Amino acid sequence: MVAISWDNGSSVLDFQGGDDGPIRLVDIRDADGAQASPVTGRPGQPLVEILTPRWGNQTWGTSARHSGTRVGEQLRYVSHTVDADRLTITQADPASGLQVMSTLSSLPGVAAVRSQTSVSALDGAAPVTLWAVTSFAADVVISPDLNNLDVWSAKSSWAAENRWGSQPLRARGLARIDASARGELIRDAVAISSIGTWSSGAVNPAGAVRDQATGRTLAWQIEHNGGWLAEVGELRNAHGHGGYLALLGPTDARHHWSFVVDAEHSFTTVPVTIAVADSFDDAFGRLADHRRAARRDHRQNSTLPVIFNDYMNTLIGDPSEDKLLPLIDAAAEVGSEYFCIDAGWYDDTAGWWASVGDWEPSTVRFPRGLTFILDHIRDRGMVPGVWMEPEVVGITSNAARSLPDSAFLQRGGVRITERDRYLLDLRSPAAVDHLNAAVDRLINDLGVGFFKFDYNVTPGPGTDLDTPSVGHGLLEHNRALLAWLDALLDRHPDLVIENCGSGAMRSDFAMLSRLALQSTSDQEDPRLYPAIAVGALVHILPEQAGNWAYAQPEMTDEEIVFTMCTGLAGRLYQSGHLDRMTPQQRQLVAVGIAVHKEIRGDLVRSTPRFPTGLPSWDDPWTTVALDAGEVAYVICWRQADAPESVRLDLGGLTGEATAVEQLYPAPGVGSDWHAELSGSGLELTAAAGVSARLFRLTLR
Structure with missing residues (x-):
């Protein structure tokens, strides 16, 4: 028997394994012993599961689950190394010829653990096709009783994001059956996953399992801007019986992903992070601690400048000199510190959708030039910004004709077209060069200091150009996007970038570890927005949760306060026809902005709590x-x-x-x-x- 104990200063994780089975996580506890009740997991779930076409599942029959794989059961301990902030465990399966290394890490003072898995080939082994690899898998260590477990997740769709809810694990499809009959195991699991590149387009990449009796919670997040899968299910094998949690990036069944490991090619999964605490709020509070410690350092992380954006319920993608100048003056008057010109600034027509991609300022909308407008923003004491959708190229743009086909995501040699847009493939040097030229020109020549990066279309499973699978092509593109963002911010360290994805369709920590704030919704009805804004705080830091406060002249004072309070529930993101307001109305907005400035020093260290529970859509x-x-x-x-x-x-x-x-x-x-x-x-x-x-x- 191999026993490994890792004390990272905040948490202690215990693992077991040996000649009779793979390494398993058996316990998580606080390092200071302060937790209300000890946690003892049952050593049933292997830390790593690997699904391959040759080796398949260990369990009898067919299963769509990612627990009980044959390779996962055949892995055996090889070695491990322990440091204060990192644990690596190496295992191997001579039968399949695979070797895996689990890397678990933590940040100082943070009671959360990040996990990734790397898969390589043993010397002389034949190539192996991977269909799925867990970034993390373990027993549900908060309780051995499946009947006491709730599974939490958040459904999401355009203008209806962050709809958190829970159901008992049993009620979500895991019927109580006689698992001893024919040696059968339960094939069901509660599974949630993403769609294409919209990591939160259907459900948020975060969730939890909670013990109804004690409140103890295992919370998790998957830190990837593309395909992912999370499962909670029932486990019964020779090593134990209980619940399991498995967290993965893209898989074959869900995302058309596969990859061949051989002597020259290894694979590393997407990162995931888990945290365990005695309540739902505290478990996600620990994940918030991790996000603050793991995100890119930027001075705006603590200053939280107030941003005015002209889009929502205001100019709606139709900016012009005559509309912007009075709006800029009004935004400055109420205390805004940045001013972003949203969609349409590059388009000479009445529309803007299909012409994206060239990023040259319109001369029709701005007869004295966009520079005149940006100078006016600066003269009023604000930093100018513009909207971009960098990953797409409209079919009517010059870029659509000048860039080679290899610069675009494609299937069968045909560019993927979605709503009159092509999608750039950021594995392509030509695509990267095109974006760098556009962004650097706007920053260096026009003095843009803020970008709203939007993402309104998705390519589906991915691309089949120069890749072993469609899903892996998309995974490489997603990782190339993150590398492009890193390089952009390295060149321009003072640049502030908002992450927008048709509202919040891509609100994952892979993006938010780099970018300053996240649009929480495109919801235009202020009465519907509070549930979205509060739900966002489970998986988005308060100082990154960009909530629209779109006060309007036709609103009553109470309605203005209502929408301003939504903005104050996170990162205040101001909009509205302030230039048409009465002085009294503008003063009400200005006071709200002043309050944000007063409390933002506390906001950046705050933990969200939910004193009437997480909101549902129709809560009074x-x-x-x-x-x-x-x-x-x-x-x-x-x-x-x-x-x-x-x-x-x-x-x-x-x-x-x-x-x-x-x-x-x-x-x-x-x-x-x-x-x-x-x-x-x-x-x-x-x-x-x-x-x-x-x-x-x-x-x-």
Whole structure:
């Protein structure tokens, strides 16, 4: 028997394996012993599972699961190395000729563990085709009782992102059957996965398994901007019985991915990160700690400048000199620090969709030139920015004719066309050169300091050009995109880039480890936005969650406060026809922006808490608490038909609330709200109608 214990200073992970079986994770516990209850996993699930066409599954019959693979069961311990921040475990399977190395790492002071798997060929082994490789797999170490487990995930679609919910594991398809009959194992699993390059287009690349009885939670995120798969299922083998979690990048069955490992070619999976804590909020709080420690260093990470964007519910992709100049003045007046000209600035027609790709400023929209507009933004004390969709080329653009076919994702020698766009293949030097020339020109010649990088179309499974599989071609493109972003930010370290993907269709940590903020939605109805904004905080840092605050002149004061509070629930992203507002209305927006500037130093160290639970789409009240240690900010939205009162559970905060004050809007503005601390809760009462408030709690 081989026993490995890794203490990274925050967590201790124990592994077992030996001659009778592969290495398995059997326990996760806090290094300081402070956890409420010890966790003892059953050593049943191998740390690595590998599906191949030759070796298939170990279990009887056919299964679509990625637990119980023959190679995974045949792996045996070879060696390991332990450092304070890294553990590597090497195993081999002489029968298949494969060797695997699991690399688990942590960052100082962070109780979360990142995991990847590398697969190579043993000396003299025949080539092996891979169909799936786990980045991480383990027993559900929070509880041995499957009947007590809830599976959490978040459905997502355009303008309806971050819809978190849970169901008991059993109720989601894992029926209780007699697993001893015929030696059969359960073939079902709760599985969620991405579609093409929209990593969060159908479901977010994060989730959790929670013990209903204790609240203890195993939370996870898959840090990839393309294909991924997560499974929770029931495991029964010679080593144990219980639940398992498997996290993977692209697979053959889901993403048309395969790869051949031989003497010259190895493969490394996408990174994933897990965290275990005694509550849902704390487990995802530990993942938030990991995100802050692992993201690219940038001065704006702590300063959080206020960005005004002219698109949402405002110019809607139709900018011009006469529309922009008064809007720029109004944005500066209320305190904006960046001003982004969104889609259409490069197009001389009434439309902008099919002409993307050349990125040359329109002379029709800007008779005195785009430089005149950008100079005006700078003269008003703001940094200018523009929208781009760098990975696409419109079919009417010059780039569509001048770039070679090899610069585009393709199938069967034909460029993939989606809604009058071709998609660049960033494995291509020609595609990279085209983008570098465009972006560097805008930065160096025009002084652009901010980009909104959008992504509105997806190529499906991938490309078959110069690749062993369609899915692997897409994986290489996804990784090339990340490398291009790294190189861009290396050249221009002060550049601020927003990650947008038709709203939040690509809100994964692979992108957010590099880019400054994430659009949380394209939702245009301010009443529907709070549920999206609060749900985003589970897997996006508050300081990266770019929530639109699109105040409008036709709104009542309460409606302006409502949409401003949505912006204040994360990274304030301002829009709206401010130039058409009355001075009183603009002042209400300006006060909201001033509040953001007041609290943003706390925002960058806050942990989201959900005092009325994670929101559902039709909740009459939506609430969130941003817990920064000595202080917490509570934001509450009331829908028109909501009961007049609601109680918030503050028991999850890091300290006891001793005082509450209404921070936005100022007391006396709008209808009266009453807030009173009561035990470990906050009692709120509001007059009828749509309204919202931001409160500050003092904690001890």
